[in-house]
Ligand SMILES: Cc1ncc(COP(=O)(O)OP(=O)(O)O)c(N)n1
Ligand SMILES: Cc1nc(C(=O)O)sc1CCOP(=O)(O)O
């Protein structure tokens with residue numbers, strides 16, 4: 001698959017997918033939200049490799065059509081095959097290995113949890129963004145470590161986009177944006193909302209960004 005030209009990472013809502021077991025159902029849930037997103041991550045911790053590839057391929061096509069950067073969680077090989085970016089956590093291999101697979105033009109983001117040291121290392125290794133969390137209790141990841149707002153401020157000198165994640169909703173995100181978050185990464189705060197599109201728009205509105 002030829003690599004799509006790199007899309008800049010804008011400030012705003014970083015939508016992360018829920019563990020949906022069906023390709024078409026997931027696409028139908030995500031596609032209407034893309035105009036209200038700065039970025040989409042495909043994350044499915046329940047799917048087998050075949051379903052992950054099928055879902056990620058469908059979402060990559062939808063994101064390309066919508067002009068939204070697309071990032072695959074955990075799997076740099078799959079990301080490389082789709083011309084996508086990749087998000088790496090502490091158990092997802094080295095940034096150098098991922099970079100060798102996805103290439104210089106792809107976005108690589110790194111989980112830094114609750115530590116500035118990990119963010120410094122990620123920046124030195126060539127990360128394109130750093131993610132901190134969890135800022136609130138998360139139903140998606142109940143055992144996530146908790147991060148403090150000061151971390152977002154303290155990471156500013158690293159000069160990379162700062163992503164906040166964990167239990168974020170349109171109603172609790174304002175302090176994160178005020179503390180310097182460039183993107184807010186959200187699963188349940190959008191997908192479990194009574195009106196997901198309204199929730200996505202409310203997240204984007206915190207950054208005062210019109211829909212594309
Ligand atoms: C934007 C963003 N930030 C953090 C994570 C968490 O990554 P990780 O710690 O590898 O955990 P899993 O998501 O793989 O369960 C993320 N996915 N995205
Ligand atoms: C995937 C993930 N990573 C986290 C971290 O803190 O690193 S919190 C989290 C869950 C995000 O889902 P929700 O918006 O539903 O809380």
Ligand SMILES: [Mg+2]
Nearest residue numbers: 074088089092
């Ligand atoms: Mg991971």
